[in-house]
Amino acid sequence: MGFDLEINGVMINFPPNVCRSRYRDYCCPGWTLKQATGLCIIHYRTGPCYTKVVNDMCQGQLEGVVCTKQLCCATVGRAWGHPCEHCPAQLDCDEGHLKNIHSGQCVDIDECEAVPGLCRGGRCINTPGSFTCECARGKSRNPDTNACEDRNECREEPNICANGKCVNTDGGFYCICNPGFIPTQDRMSCIDARQGSCYTSLTSDNQCKNKLPIRLSRKDCCCGKNMGKAWGDECLQCPMIGEDARQGSCYTSLTSDNQCKNKLPIRLSRKDCCCGKNMGKAWGDECLQCPMIGEDIKFYVTQVKEG
Numbered sequence: 091m092g093f094d095l096e097i098n099g100v101m102i103n104f105p106p107n108v109c110r111s112r113y114r115d116y117c118c119p120g121w122t123l124k125q126a127t128g129l130c131i132i133h134y135r136t137g138p139c140y141t142k143v144v145n146d147m148c149q150g151q152l153e154g155v156v157c158t159k160q161l162c163c164a165t166v167g168r169a170w171g172h173p174c175e176h177c178p179a180q181l182d183c184d185e186g187h188l189k190n191i192h193s194g195q196c197v198d199i200d201e202c203e204a205v206p207g208l209c210r211g212g213r214c215i216n217t218p219g220s221f222t223c224e225c226a227r228g229k230s231r232n233p234d235t236n237a238c239e240d241r242n243e244c245r246e247e248p249n250i251c252a253n254g255k256c257v258n259t260d261g262g263f264y265c266i267c268n269p270g271f272i273p274t275q276d277r278m279s280c281i282d283a284r285q286g287s288c289y290t291s292l293t294s295d296n297q298c299k300n301k302l303p304i305r306l307s308r309k310d311c312c313c314g315k316n317m318g319k320a321w322g323d324e325c326l327q328c329p330m331i332g333e334d335a336r337q338g339s340c341y342t343s344l345t346s347d348n349q350c351k352n353k354l355p356i357r358l359s360r361k362d363c364c365c366g367k368n369m370g371k372a373w374g375d376e377c378l379q380c381p382m383i384g385e386d387i388k389f390y391v392t393q394v395k396e397g
Contacts, residue, residue, distance in 0.1 A: 135159070137171035139205075141234050148174035150234045154207050164188050165201050166208070166236055186219030205236075212238035228261035247346035254280040282381075283307055286322040298325040308381040313365035321381075329360040329373070329380070338363070338374035350377040 139162035141150035148169040155162075162170040163177035164185060170177060182189045183196035190197050201221040202214035209223035209231065223231035225238035232239045243263045244256035251265035254273075267273050267280035274281055288311035289298035298320045302311075311318035312328030320327045340363035341350040350372045354363075363370035364380030372379045 135171070137162075139165075139167040140169040140174065141166055141236070143169050143176060152205070152207065152236070155205055157205065160188060161199070161204060165199060165205055184219060186221075208236050210235075210237035226261060228259075228263070249346040250278075251280060253282070281309075286311070288318040289320045289325070290318055292319050292327070296325075296327070312381050313361075329364050340370040341372045341377070342370055344371050344379070348377075348379070 136156045136158055139152045139155050139157055140148040141152065143149070150168075152166070157170075159170040159175065159177075160182075164181060164183065164187060168177055169175060186199055186201070187196040188199055189195070198216075198218055200216045201208055202216045208214045208221065209225070211229065212223050212225040212231075215222045215224055223236070223238055225231060228241055228243070229238045230241045231237070240258075240260050242258045243250055244258045250256055250263070251267075253271045254265040254267040257264050257266060264277040265273055265280050270282070270284040271280040272283045273279070285305035285307060287298075288302045288304075288306045290300040290302065293299055302318070306314070306318075306321070308321045308326065308328075311321040318328050337357040337359060339350075340354045340356070340358045342352045342354065345351055354370070358370075358373070360373045360378065360380075363373040370380050
């Protein structure tokens with residue numbers, strides 16, 4: 091805002107950001123004169139940049155960052171300066187761009203160069219109008235600090251340790267498995283090690299028959315030397331082998347709600363996907379889940395060679 095000053099009994103109004111000396115009026119430090127209007131409106135003051143505003147209070151000051159208001163507000167800032175000023179709702183350019191004072195064109199900002207400390211603990215990658223943080227496994231960009239910080243997988247994916255309890259760690263997590271289940275080698279999932287009936291054949295209406303005299307895990311029954319056709323009290327059918335040469339997508343992992351992800355670049359039979367070296371978690375357009383496996387199971391990876 092401007093101000094009024096009485097000089098020799100006369101009240102004189104000074105425009106915003108104009109300072110007065112004994113000899114002349116001039117733009118205050120940090121402000122510059124716009125020749126077209128004669129007003130001091132384009133400023134180059136530097137100050138702290140804040141990433142959020144809560145109840146009109148500026149929070150989330152970027153550590154070690156001192157920049158202009160234009161740069162702060164066009165990148166990651168929501169408020170700027172001391173005293174703090176909220177960023178305008180409408181900028182001269184789209185987010186991630188600044189207007190070139192010579193050409194008047196909006197140009198992309200390389201946030202990785204312009205804003206020190208972005209993606210601390212990871213790698214900053216500039217993109218048109220924005221940037222991304224490449225963080226280590228188990229970490230992601232915190233939108234408030236813009237640093238790579240630990241992800242709490244247990245909170246983000248409540249079912250990540252199905253049949254067990256998830257324990258978060260710095261940069262990862264591990265599972266404590268329920269009775270009857272054992273952890274995988276990486277301790278990131280629980281394997282069904284429960285023993286059940288193994289059936290070597292099915293009736294014409296897919297009822298289980300010819301039960302083996304020993305109880306096995308589903309993996310041992312379906313993928314081991316016993317060549318089971320179905321397993322368990324529910325008569326869960328095993329992946330088919332030999333006559334079933336149908337090829338399909340093989341997925342190496344599942345989401346927390348059991349949706350298929352991480353598809354292999356080749357198509358495989360269900361048996362090759364689930365029981366072979368690819369160690370798939372699910373197969374086919376139907377996302378049929380594979381029997382689970384673990385190194386602690388007696389018949390682990392007794393692989394059947396076709397042909």
